[in-house]
Amino acid sequence: MDNNKKAQILSESLLGQKNELLFKFLVIGDFGVGKTSIIKRYAEGTFSSVYKMTIGADFAIKSLMVDENTLVHLQLWDIAGNERFGSLTRVYYKYAVAAAIVFDLSRPETYHSVKKWLSDLRRKVTLQNEEPLPVVILANKGDVNYCNIPNEIVDFCKEQKILNWFITSAKENTNIEAAFECLLQAALHNHIGDKSNTNDIISLKKESKKTSEICCV
DSSP states (O other): OOHHHHHHHHHHTOOBSSEEEEEEEEEEESTTSSHHHHHHHHHHSOOOSOOOOOOSEEEEEEEEEEETTEEEEEEEEEEOGGGTTSTTHHHHHTTOOEEEEEEETTOTHHHHTHHHHHHHHHHHOOOTTSOOOOEEEEEEOTTTOSSOOOTTHHHHHHHTTOOEEEEOBTTTTBSHHHHHHHHHHHHHHHHHHOTTOOTTOBOBOSOOSOEEEEEOO
């Protein structure tokens, strides 16, 4: 069973009575930049310096109430760094509504790959209205090397219409919530603007607590 099918089955198992939205977010970037750590920090609130290498793609689900009547499930897809130019990225990107591109502040060469990841993303997936996905850039491992920030990153974000960029640290939990909140707000805005997008709204149990679930696939 492929990853998309497992994600669909997991999402369909969460049924109830409140409005529910399902958003698929991509977390992409070179190998070893900290994508898995970022997702685990956001979805589970945990950090470990020991993680196995992602093969293909993993995903996590974080569920949170955005108001008293609406619960959002975020599917956070962790795309392996060696998949950038592979044919499978088109499959992994399918149905995504936002993305975070991650680079490692302690490895400057990973910043140069951001353009390639962005190009691959925009070539292979768009929103239902044919607009590009909302994107943020995460300059990760700020706890290791806070000063090695590319001088051109602000201009690059403006030129490429990137929502925002953040210096992040999964270890110290720096700007992880803020980055995903930025993507969530953009996804909600686009969803409200698409009046025909009703297929991903289902009923949900009356529950107001934040929940999260990790599914390694």
